[in-house]
Amino acid sequence: MHKKSLADLGGLVYSTESGRMCPGCRQPVAQCMCRQNAKAQPTGDGTVRVSRETKGRGGKAVTLVKGVLANEAALVQLGKQLKAACGSGGTVKDGVIEVQGDHVERVMAALQKLGHRVVRAGG
Incomplete structure (x- = not known):
């Protein structure tokens, strides 16, 4: 044996x-x-989806950015740029950038300026 x-x-x-x-x-x-x-x-189809959500946040609106093909460090940096462009706070959780407030149009414009393919998700 x-x-x-x-x-x-x-x-x-x-x-x-x-x-x-x-x-x-x-x-x-x-x-x-x-x-x-x-x-x-990172995985995805290369389309960045921007949406507005209020669920579970006490009625306060949050702008969500999903589908960015970047690693965690690049997401944090992009989140900083988007928060500065909107003049508000936010965070990066599980590959999703959250910007406080209803800033969908500003975020979409900033992402398009950076060369991303952007689509509005939700309503």
């Missing part, structure tokens, strides 16, 4: 120096290259 070695089981799982280890790239989880490469590939 063949005795299983540590390499057969997938390698190091935990290290007292750096904590949990990634089984794919064998780096500490905080420095894992597998997860960074998986996040770096």
Whole structure:
């Protein structure tokens, strides 16, 4: 019978120096290259959809920007540009840029100026 070695089981799982280890790239989880490469590939059809929503926000309007083909850092930067163009606050959550207030027309104009293909979604 063949005795299983540590390499057969997938390698190091935990290290007292750096904590949990990634089984794919064998780096500490905080420095894992597998997860960074998986996040770096945005998907979509290339059309940016801009909509206005009030659900779950106490009746306050929020402008949503979905479908931007960019990684997380580029989305945060684009969000900053859009918030500055509208003169309001906002955030980036789960690949969606949220700008506080009803700024659909301003956001669409700013995105078209940056070279994106923009469509108004919703009503």
